[in-house]
Amino acid sequence: MWKIIGTGITQAFNQRTIFRKLSFEIKSGESLVLVGPNGSGKTTLIRIVCNLLHPIEGKVEFYYGNETKMAGQLYSSIGMVGPYLQLYNNLTAFENYAFFRKIRGLNVDHGHFKILMKKFGLAGREFDELRTYSSGMLQRMKYVCALLHSPPILILDEPVSNLDESGERIIYDVMEEQKRSNILIFATNNPEEIKFGDKKIRLAV
Amino acid sequence: MIRKSGLLYKSFYILQKDLHQEFRTRYAINAIFLFAITTLVVVSFSIGAAELSQNILSSLLWIIIFFSAMTGLSHVFVREEEQQTADTLKLVAPPVAIYLGKLLFNILLLLGLELILIPLYVVFMDMSVGNLPVFILMIVLGSTGVSAVATIMAAIISRTSAKGALFAVLSFPVMLPVLILSIQGTALAIQGSSISAGMDEIQMLLLFIIVIVTASILLFEFVWIL
Numbered sequence A: 001m002w003k004i005i006g007t008g009i010t011q012a013f014n015q016r017t018i019f020r021k022l023s024f025e026i027k028s029g030e031s032l033v034l035v036g037p038n039g040s041g042k043t044t045l046i047r048i049v050c051n052l053l054h055p056i057e058g059k060v061e062f063y064y065g066n067e068t069k070m071a072g073q074l075y076s077s078i079g080m081v082g083p084y085l086q087l088y089n090n091l092t093a094f095e096n097y098a099f100f101r102k103i104r105g106l107n108v109d110h111g112h113f114k115i116l117m118k119k120f121g122l123a124g125r126e127f128d129e130l131r132t133y134s135s136g137m138l139q140r141m142k143y144v145c146a147l148l149h150s151p152p153i154l155i156l157d158e159p160v161s162n163l164d165e166s167g168e169r170i171i172y173d174v175m176e177e178q179k180r181s182n183i184l185i186f187a188t189n190n191p192e193e194i195k196f197g198d199k200k201i202r203l204a205v
Numbered sequence B: 001m002i003r004k005s006g007l008l009y010k011s012f013y014i015l016q017k018d019l020h021q022e023f024r025t026r027y028a029i030n031a032i033f034l035f036a037i038t039t040l041v042v043v044s045f046s047i048g049a050a051e052l053s054q055n056i057l058s059s060l061l062w063i064i065i066f067f068s069a070m071t072g073l074s075h076v077f078v079r080e081e082e083q084q085t086a087d088t089l090k091l092v093a094p095p096v097a098i099y100l101g102k103l104l105f106n107i108l109l110l111l112g113l114e115l116i117l118i119p120l121y122v123v124f125m126d127m128s129v130g131n132l133p134v135f136i137l138m139i140v141l142g143s144t145g146v147s148a149v150a151t152i153m154a155a156i157i158s159r160t161s162a163k164g165a166l167f168a169v170l171s172f173p174v175m176l177p178v179l180i181l182s183i184q185g186t187a188l189a190i191q192g193s194s195i196s197a198g199m200d201e202i203q204m205l206l207l208f209i210i211v212i213v214t215a216s217i218l219l220f221e222f223v224w225i226l
Helices: A042-049 A093-103 A110-119 A135-147 A165-181 B007-025 B027-047 B054-072 B075-082 B086-092 B095-124 B132-157 B163-191 B199-225
Strands: A002-013 A016-027 A031-035 A057-064 A067-069 A078-081 A153-157 A183-187 A199-202
Touching: A002 A042, A002 A183, A016 A031, A016 A042, A016 A057, A016 A183, A016 A199, A031 A042, A031 A165, A042 A153, A042 A183, A078 A135, A093 A110, A093 A135, A093 B007, A110 A135, A135 A165, A153 A165, A165 A183, B007 B027, B007 B095, B027 B054, B027 B075, B027 B095, B054 B095, B054 B132, B054 B163, B075 B086, B075 B095, B075 B132, B095 B132, B095 B199, B132 B163, B132 B199, B163 B199
Parallel strands: A031 A183, A031 A199, A078 A153, A153 A183
Antiparallel strands: A002 A016, A002 A057, A057 A067
16 A cells, blocks of 8 residues: 655745645545646646655655655656656667666566557557657657556656547546556646546645 | 666666667767767878877877767767656666666767777877787776766756856866876877886776766766756
């Protein structure tokens, strides 16, 4: 059972406070949605949760059972998709998959790769360089790489950006499945997606 | 026994990924090789038939290596920032593994360059090497030192706007001891001196590499994450 506790998180850029004293708690089987207008700090909060950014105050702690997990122990536990997280465009889909599997200490599994590519509608493009993919296909590929280790914590920023209707349906299924027994944190303003959140943080400009 | 998910394995996977990318795009390879060969030709023509001392031959060689390194070794981190893959990498691998992977890549890139550059230098400059094993040792140690400095500096400058200029300006003062020692050691090897004559340079170079790699490992997390 995983648990994430954020306490008193404050962030500011150039003396402009983005949010102040934010706290939340989420555990396996729950989902948290961050909503708010552009510039309200949704992405900033997501980046803080992922340890890509340090808040000026407060902290985010990860627990597995009663054991605290430090940032360096989370590489195999977090999967993330966001507009600012890109894949290696001059490598093929398979090479990206193989790199992200190996770096997480997992063996490269061709069968698993094919299943994931089929699930996200990318079958037949396994050995093409990602620079030949459309933006929607790249978004789908980001999900392949974010889910290849079945992460107990999935963090999504604008989950369905660039996706067509069929892509959106696939992602909604992923989100539904993730929140059933794992942790799902996502930032959106799309009413279709907000309903996937059990808990909500509303940020204001 | 090293676990497949251990630090060294992760460094190796990052190196493997960088090599893969590099051989596909040849971005750094083209920059570094073209610069080195062009500089060598310019130096060779400007020297003409003049007979040069070992010290001058050694200095010119290391000047070419230094400026070639300044042209290509920053790509390891600049590419991650420009392609917006730096954050993706931060999420999947510990900073130390990333630093070591990138360092190994830069060492291999520089040694690869020298494998082509040095035979050409020997021919163009009409140079004979008195003690080849010591010469190779000096080149390998000097290149490792240059790569070690270049790698941490590349990480520092990768998010700045004037990357190229800053890289050379910041690297040069830190790299100066390596260059001086490498020039002295290489001159001794060209003269044909024995390994014992160059022991001071070898020891100092080894010490420098250990210090700069250790300091880089300790500092890299702050440079990379923040």
